[in-house]
Amino acid sequence: MGARDPNGIRPLVLGTFLSNGITRYVLASETCALDIIGAEYLREVEPGELVWITEAGLASFHWAKKPERKLCIFEMIYFARPDSLMHEETLYRYRVRLGEQLAKESPVDADFVMGVPDSGIPAAIGYSRHSGIPYEEGLIKNRYVGRTFIQPTQTMRESGIRMKLNPLKDVLAGKRAIIVDDSIVRGTTSRKIVREMREAGAKEVHMRISSPPVTHPCFYGIDTDSQDQLIAATKSVTEIAAQLGVDSLAYLSWEGMLAATGEDPNSFCSACFTGDYPVPVPDPLKRAKLRLEELAV
Ligand code: SF4
Numbered sequence: 280m281g282a283r284d285p286n287g288i289r290p291l292v293l294g295t296f297l298s299n300g301i302t303r304y305v306l307a308s309e310t311c312a313l314d315i316i317g318a319e320y321l322r323e324v325e326p327g328e329l330v331w332i333t334e335a336g337l338a339s340f341h342w343a344k345k346p347e348r349k350l351c352i353f354e355m356i357y358f359a360r361p362d363s364l365m366h367e368e369t370l371y372r373y374r375v376r377l378g379e380q381l382a383k384e385s386p387v388d389a390d391f392v393m394g395v396p397d398s399g400i401p402a403a404i405g406y407s408r409h410s411g412i413p414y415e416e417g418l419i420k421n422r423y424v425g426r427t428f429i430q431p432t433q434t435m436r437e438s439g440i441r442m443k444l445n446p447l448k449d450v451l452a453g454k455r456a457i458i459v460d461d462s463i464v465r466g467t468t469s470r471k472i473v474r475e476m477r478e479a480g481a482k483e484v485h486m487r488i489s490s491p492p493v494t495h496p497c498f499y500g501i502d503t504d505s506q507d508q509l510i511a512a513t514k515s516v517t518e519i520a521a522q523l524g525v526d527s528l529a530y531l532s533w534e535g536m537l538a539a540t541g542e543d544p545n546s547f548c549s550a551c552f553t554g555d556y557p558v559p560v561p562d563p564l565k566r567a568k569l570r571l572e573e574l575a576v
Contacts, residue, residue: 280331280469281306284345286558287326288351288499288548290359293337294318304332309363320364348546349557351499352536356490357398359463366542371401374415376539377461377489377531378405385529386410387457387485393417395460395472396444402489403459417451417458417476444472452480462490464503466510467521475522486523487529492516496568498560499548505568512570560572 283291294305294313307313310320324330327343351358353366361371381402392415396401398422407414421443456476463469469486476484492511496503507514510519520528532551537544550556554573565574 280329281324282342284327285327285346286548287323287346288330288349288558289471290350290354290363290365291324292364293320293324293330295319296499299329300413301543302336304330304337306330311360311363312458314362323362326375331450347386347557349548350546351501352540352547352549353490353497353501353551355540356536361397361401366540373400373539374489375408375430376462377536378407380400380405380535380539381459381487381489381529381531382406382409384535385487387484387487387527387529389455389457390505391415391417391450391454392457392459393450394470395458396420399489400458402461402487403457405489406457406459406487413456415450417456418446418472420444433570444475446475446479448479451476453482454480455483455485456481457487458488459487461488462493463483463488463510463519463523464493466506466519470523477524477552480481483526484524486520486525486529488528490536491530491533495553495554495573496554498556498564498568499550499558501553506570506573557571 281291290308292307292310294307295302296305296316296318305313305316307316313320325346326348327341327346329340329342331338355370359365359370361374363370378401389412392403392407392410393415394400396418404414458476460469473484493509494512496506497511514522514528516528519549522532533549537547537549548557
């Protein structure tokens with residue numbers, strides 16, 4: 280059995296494969312998991328749908344009274360893999376469009392564009408494509424350490440970053456670089472990356488972010504910190520730029536992020552950028568994660 284919540288906040292897909300001449304069904308969060316086992320993508324499980332797979336085949340029930348699609352936009356920006364399909368295209372293509380839009384909104388002159396591996400790379404390619412500024416690799420990722428932002432302590436996160444990315448000195452030395460990342464949550468990773476780029480000799484570092492400032496915590500299954508840990512919840516873009524040590528900083532607009540989906544902007548949750556939570560959050564949870572000023576509103 281597989282069930283999806285009435286808002287379809289998290290993705291869930293159905294695939295099929297043949298086993299001994301019989302069609303079998305498989306459920307996965309993302310289509311890239313189907314590719315691994317050689318299954319074919321059939322369709323997504325709808326918001327508020329329950330699918331029941333038995334020897335007899337597939338049965339479908341709609342259990343929610345008022346399903347209303349609110350897919351997590353952060354799945355499209357960062358969480359899901361770029362080789363997964365959403366809205367009948369890979370997320371790689373969506374993320375390239377985010378970078379193109381970012382270049383339209385926030386141009387800057389530089390010698391090259393680079394991405395923070397791996398999640399910032401498609402948007403960096405898009406930025407390069409739209410601006411005509413060459414794309415380069417300036418940071419090499421160590422593939423044997425995990426994602427930093429979900430590490431439980433600051434010390435673990437800092438050491439995680441040290442092990443994770445290594446700057447290419449002969450690419451960066453004496454150059455003006457545009458570095459593109461998918462988001463800034465606490466700013467820990469970005470600050471460290473900028474410092475390492477400067478130490479490697481970069482003359483100018485311009486940071487471009489392919490999503491708007493993250494100002495609110497998630498209450499729908501993503502373990503982000505409380506609001507006071509989010510750098511954009513308490514600081515302006517100018518203050519963040521100073522803290523990160525960049526020559527300039529710009530984020531993608533909320534409108535640009537949603538327009539690039541090509542879908543109805545109302546069919547997404549984007550609460551971590553706006554505080555507009557599509558599913559009511561119980562007060563004790565709010566009190567645990569939101570700042571006092573927000574609670575007073
Ligand atoms: S609050 Fe942000 S991370 Fe959480 S579901 Fe909404 S868009 Fe996704």
